[in-house]
Amino acid sequence: MQFFLASFLLLPFLLVCIVESLVKLFIPKKRKSVTGEIVLITGAGHGIGRQTAYEFAKLKCKLVLWDINKHGLEETATECKRLGAKAHTFVVDCSNREDIYSSAKKVKTEVGDVSILVNNAGVVYTSDLFATQDPQIEKTFEVNILAHFWTTKAFLPEMMKNNHGHIVTVSSAAGHTGVPFLLAYCSSKFAAVGFHKALTEELSALERTGVKTTCLCPNFINTGFIKNPRTSLGPILEPEEVVNKLIDGILTEQNMIFVPSSLSFLSLMEKVLPERFRAVLKRKVDVRFDAVIGYNMKGK
Template sequence: MYVVLELLLLLPILIYSTLESFVKFFIPKKRKSVSGEIVLITGAGHGIGRLTAYEFAKLKSKLVLWDINKHGIEETAAECRKLGARAHAYVVDCSNKEDIYNYAKKVKAEVGDVSILVNNAGVVYTADLFSTQDPQIEKTFEVNVLAHFWTTKAFLPAMMKNNHGHIVTVASAAGHTVVPFLLAYCSSKFAAVGFHRALTAEMDALEKNGIKTSCLCPNFINTGFIKNPNSRFLPTLEPEEVVNKLMKGILTEQKMIFVPSSLSVITLLERIFPERFQKALRRIFNIKFDAVIAFKNKTQ
């Protein structure tokens, strides 16, 4: 009886929260200040990570920049300094847990407690299962998923102590919908989205409402990682557009950031419609890119 009553009480909550979301859709949320915040960005030596660092530099944040590419990370740091921000560059291999933990200690000692963590570093191999080498699969999960655990474990305690912080997970639309010949990548990004959602729930359960979480899920981006991406309906995105949406999402504390926003509808369709419809939908979208396909080559 009590269970039924509790379920009935969910109805007014559902109605209220739906109306609240509808109203908020038309009322722009005030952007928070990140001036003086210590922002750590992984994979900041190029692409989305570099442009995100520039945007935080313009907002007067203190930048901690990690990348495996020494030349790239130093270029990013130099430009951030030109924009008036303090920037600290570290050459870090995000596939190496001990490297992450060691440099996390250095950051705490040399810069201070990180209050905004942007887990952006990622790798992708465009190939079918048979062409993707075992070390490539391992590297994909080490960088795209496991690194998120190690960085978060390193910097979250200080955020929890102060009940203040923001953890950003850069995932992908491939963390919600599958694409052939990106098996390892899709799997890792599904895990990254799961990490974000579970971490969000955990902070809520621990009543750490001052720690915010955001997850970026864009379509293909024109950064050169995936060669010649093409789709009938989904455009290849320019990095500047994605970073603009990412920064808006962070500053307004948006939980899930789809770019373009229509991706949220597509992912919903995949959850509620049957498999035959999903196959037809994939054929209509006709997503293509350069990939190594060993099985196909063997049969020709």
């Protein structure tokens, strides 16, 4: 009862916060400078990671590029150097904790202290529970969430010491709602959103508010990882569009970025709407893609 009374007394403050948020919608946010910052991007050899590297290169950052694909990594680095940035490449298996830790030591020795960490590397298997092999489930979690712990543990201490830095978590709209035939992926991305939120609170509790956090949650992106994706929410996103939103979010220190922005409304609706209505709404959204189904519907 005491909690509800205290919450009721906060209503005037809630109104002030709402008005403040509405006013901020019409005031351009100041963009911080990241010139000279050391930016580490995992999964930099393809898709979102590659495009993010290009944008940070244009901002005159020093780039540390990680990927398991050496050829893709070198292609990204070549373009970053053409754009005028220094780029250091490391072939790293983000499903391997020891590889992450040993590579992090090399980065600190050969390049310096990372001040912006973009945890982007990810894997996805489009199949139902029965067709998803056990090693695939394990790898999904190793890359999509456990790697976030290892990279953050490696690079966050120096950021906290200086009370300056930025941890970026690339999650997904699938980190806010369940999608059939993406069970392992959704679970790992829910974990990534939870990691971001808990890390944000922990930094606040430790009074390290100079270390910022951002979480990116896009809809389907045209990167080739998911075959023939389609949804009634709109056209499939291009990497450039998503990365433009991400970079803007980092520079204006946004905590959560949905692409398209309408996903934030749908995420809220999922929390407050009746379950029966949510089921109908999801059918209207009509998420589809090519998937392997291991469960035999005819034999049930």
